[in-house]
Amino acid sequence: MIRIGSHRCLLWQSVICALVCLLAFHPFSSSTSNFADAAPPEFTSTPRNRIFFWKVTASTLAPDGVTRPVLLVNDKYPGPKIEVNRGDYITVVVQNALDVPTSFHWHGFTMRDDPWYDGVPGMNQCPIPPGTNFTYTFGTDNTSGTHWWHAHFENQYIDGLVGAIIVHEPPETDPFLHAYDEERTIIISDWYHQPTGPLLAHYLSPDSHGMEPVPNNGLINGKHTFNCANVIPADLKCEKGERTVFHFLPNRRYRLRIINAGAAAPFLFSVDQHQLQVIEADGTNLNPILVDSVPVNNGQRYSVILTTNQEPKNYWMRAEFGLDCLPKPTNLDPVILAEVRYQGAGAAEPTSVGRFVPDPNSKEPQINPAFVEACKDLDLFQLHPLQPVPILEPISKSIQVRISFKKNETDNIVRGYLNDITYAADPWNPTMMQNLKDVVQYDVAQHVMTIDKRDSIVQIILDNSLGGEHPFHLHGHVFQVVAQGEGLYEEGKSQLSAVNPVRRDTATVPRKGYTVIRFKADNPGVWALHCHIEWHVTTGLVMQFVELPDELRAMHIPKQAAQLCEVPPPAGFKADTGFMPK
Structure with a gap:
């Protein structure tokens, strides 16, 4: 056997692993510059080494109809989903085709035995130089559930470098194996119509008075609409966007894996006229609780089970901005929508009503008290892991x-x-x-x-x-x-x-x-x-x-990780300047 990082590869994988290791820190030739996404893995309880090839590029995109410069992995936003089984090894070969450095963090993974692949420049790695590639590899033995990946250099994830990671439990240990019929991954995020460069230039100046940039919109799985009359600056190219559509069968149970991959805003997630059974928070299986809405803050994930037991028609899925947590917005629509279409209901736009309910004594609708606040987590005393662990004590x-x-x-x-x-x-x-x-x-x-x-x-x-x-x-x-x-x-x-x-x-x-x-x-x-x-x-x-610095020192940083620090920053490069498109 050979090793990649700290993980052993199976004998039948040795050739593949050796090739990946040889590629670990060298520029790609033109013949290998275009990678296709790997086919979805066959989900079995047998551990495998799952290898993903990524190319990071700068491009333009119009997720909500407003065209702006973006950063992409394999030309996608959100980026490629990593989907594996617990016990698998994950190997991600990153080709940095940008003209600036980058790095990636695997949010929700403890990186046990692989701390040098956590992806934070200045802490556990140096950034990946432009025009080169780097291989991340780490195990999933102690991880399952809904997680995500994002760039962890400058503010590159705001500009598009995000994606989901799903780690499935083996069937014999999955407590919710028979609790749902299908699943969907839902990435919600705030969105800006300018790249981070000009936004940071203002934010990191006395003129901002410390008020962070306010999003212009929000997205569900990388899509939404925007009123072009409200575009700022007015000369941005704007066309009609589109919403994400989810097609559901009646009387089915759907596990919705919700990820807030945004930069600033918490969201309140709901589906009109449907209750949600919460079964997971940040990779931890929970004793199920039934709610009308779920507050999801930046970086957090929840799994909920939605049962399609309502009248067969179309309903709004909502991700509502927590406006009380943001500086006063200007051109922001606070309710981000996707469509849930029951089979046989056609394609008509939903007319369902969300958390606001009519009040016969007032012209203004009232908020349904069953809905929680976006700026807080779900009640701490309602969330308890399915597998109990005593409170950690005594405090050292x-x-x-x-x-x-x-x-x-x-x-x-x-x-x-x-x-x-x-x-x-x-x-x-x-x-x-x-x-x-x-x-x-x-x-x-x-x-x-x-x-x-x-x-x-x-x-x-x-x-x-x-x-x-x-x-x-x-x-x-x-x-x-x-x-x-x-x-x-x-x-x-x-x-x-x-x-x-x-x-x-x-x-x-x-x-x-x-x-x-x-x-x-x-x-x-x-x-x-x-x-x-x-x-x-x-x-x-x-x-x-x-x-545990002594133990860390004795673990020996892999050569390919240490080599990143042999390449100085690009000439004239300054950190924290954000993405400035050419």
Whole structure:
């Protein structure tokens, strides 16, 4: 056998694996520049090495009818879906055909034994240089459910570099194998009519006063419509867009895998006149609960079962912006729609009504009280994993993290701070490489915290005194959410979800409130903790954990990963400038 990264390949795969390893860091020739998508895998319980070939390019696209520059993988937006079985190996050969560097993160994967493939420049890898390719490879032994991939360099995922990853449970261990008949993957996202370059230029200036760019629209599976009369700037090419259409059979049960791949906005997901049975959050199977709507914040995923037991006609699927969580919008339609068409109902546009219900005593419709708020997670005390795990205790290390924004005195730019430190990435000097030194002292702006003791229980208290919510994501771990509420968290006084707390990797810190998470330090690596509002990543709401640094040092970074750092940045390149099309 041979190895790719830290995974063994089966004998019958050896030739393929060897070829992938040989290609790992060399430019593609013209004869190999066009890759076709791999055929959908045959889903069996037998582990396989699933190999995906990606080409990253810059192009133009009009997902909602407004043409703008985009970044694409294999000419697709959203990008190719990775669909595998738990136990499979995933190998992704990335050809970077851009004229700038890039990298990719596998959101929801703990990257156990493969921390150098987590995809965060400045932490666990250097970016992939333009005109070259790089091979990511990692296992799925401890992962299942609904996840996603996205670029993790600059703000490239806002410009199009996103896609779904679905890891199926083997039939013998899938608790919901007979709970539904079919499934659909649904990627919801906010959308901007300009690339990130000009948006960042304004945001990272005194003129923005710290107000992040407001989306112009939202998309469901990469589609929606837009009123061309509202286009800003007015000279953008605009034509009639189209909505995504889902064709459903009556009296069937559909698992909807919902992913918020947006940059700034939380959404409230619903399907008119249908209830949703929630069975998964961020890859964790749940004791099912029945709801009318699901709030999905940036980076979060849910699986719900929808039963088509209503009158056979057409219905609206809705992804409603959490407007209370955004700066005041200008030309934004707050309700993003897709069509659910029952078989035999024809193609007429739905006339169904959403969460607003008529009020006989008022001209204005009233909000159905059964619907939740978009700016909060589902009630923490209703979400319990199907496979119970006791609350992690005793606490070995408790870290209070204060979220704040303030104006920098030297340049008058408002930046984000965690414990009064605003993170500044150093993409070509990753923390993982620095950890190889006998003596290392990290720059304050890298905001590094070290966890030395294996199996220690780490508690993070995220305190947010601000008027906006913040979805925080932790790399390398699935954590327990043990507390969430308004005001300040008080140890010993604030209510805990102490019995079988929900486990996930992205949790919302509510406005003027707190969220408390716990995880066990048993995964050597360099792991980011950051707000998943992508603009806030750019402005500094990031910190990192060097977990078990001695064990990490002894694992030996693969040669192809280390080689990335031998290539300097392109001449004149500056990080955090965003996508500036030629």
